[in-house]
Amino acid sequence: MNISASFPQTITDLRAGGKAAMARALAAIEHSPEDSAVTHLLDEAWQHPHGHVLGLTGPPGVGKSTLINALIATWRKSGKTVGVIAVDPSSRRTGGALLGDRTRFATNPEDEGIFVRSMAARERLGGLAGLTVPAMILMRAVYDIVLVETVGVGQSETDVASVADTVIFCIQPGSGDSLQFMKAGIMEVPHIMVVTKADMGARADRARADVAGALGLSDAGQEGWQVPVLKLSASSGEGIKDLVAAVDGHADWLQQTGELERSRQAQAQSWLRDMVREKYGSEGLKKVKDRIALAAGQSPFRKSVEIFRLM
């Protein structure tokens, strides 16, 4: 399949072409993922990362989108450009009242420094990661901050870890669910914990203390990273600055420890594995297991085309 002539051929084109170019590139990775121009662009984006990627997850209605709106406003004010990927799980169609209560992103269409893209996490090649990983890698090459919103209530947090450098888990005051997951050790511990809707008063303080307690019981975090437990209100703006500072702190820590490179490499490797497994099953994956390892810094996209050719 041929992609359109206006497709951005290089990262320079993508950066210069604004939101229209990004929209075209994202459409191409969705519709012609194996086109050689698409692979070339993705390889180049992989080799020239620019921004920091945040994953925001938590139960439905906890306030993720409202928080993202507040973060967008803060970062745009300080001149940072922002790309957003909002993953819409299809199961939410049965979500009833919650859906009517959803927050949309209030962004200025004239502002070239903010790009929002919704994606349905419907059954597709590679599941959530299949499309979000390439989309994230394109946006990461262009914007200062990339935000990925996913709904998560337990095991699915691991999904967002496969696309984000810093994972933020949101908890609603007065809801015990997420705590239960943590205590049971089901949930992979995020890098930053946030209690939302702090304007709800004492319940937010109690939730924050509970989370801090639960983290103390678990083997929280990675060596050398203390998971901050913050409380904030996206409505009043309270605590947003502290979250921005915590994100900066985690980004610095990732850089200094070399963990950033390691975790991005692991994301690329697991994306490649998932794609092969989706397309050719576990048997297919077994067949190429000796050839699937990525060298340090190697792009998973070119490699996926090579592997698919072997099958």
Ligand SMILES: Nc1nc2c(ncn2[C@@H]2O[C@H](COP(=O)(O)OP(=O)(O)OP(=O)(O)O)[C@@H](O)[C@H]2O)c(=O)[nH]1
């Ligand atoms: N009081 C209060 N309400 C809030 C705050 N943030 C969000 N809300 C409300 O909580 C509801 C859900 O907010 P969203 O931002 O849509 O939550 P979400 O986590 O993105 O929800 P889904 O994407 O549907 O999973 C909305 O009615 C918001 O107005 C807050 O800081 N304080």
Ligand SMILES: [Mg+2]
């Ligand atoms: Mg939302």
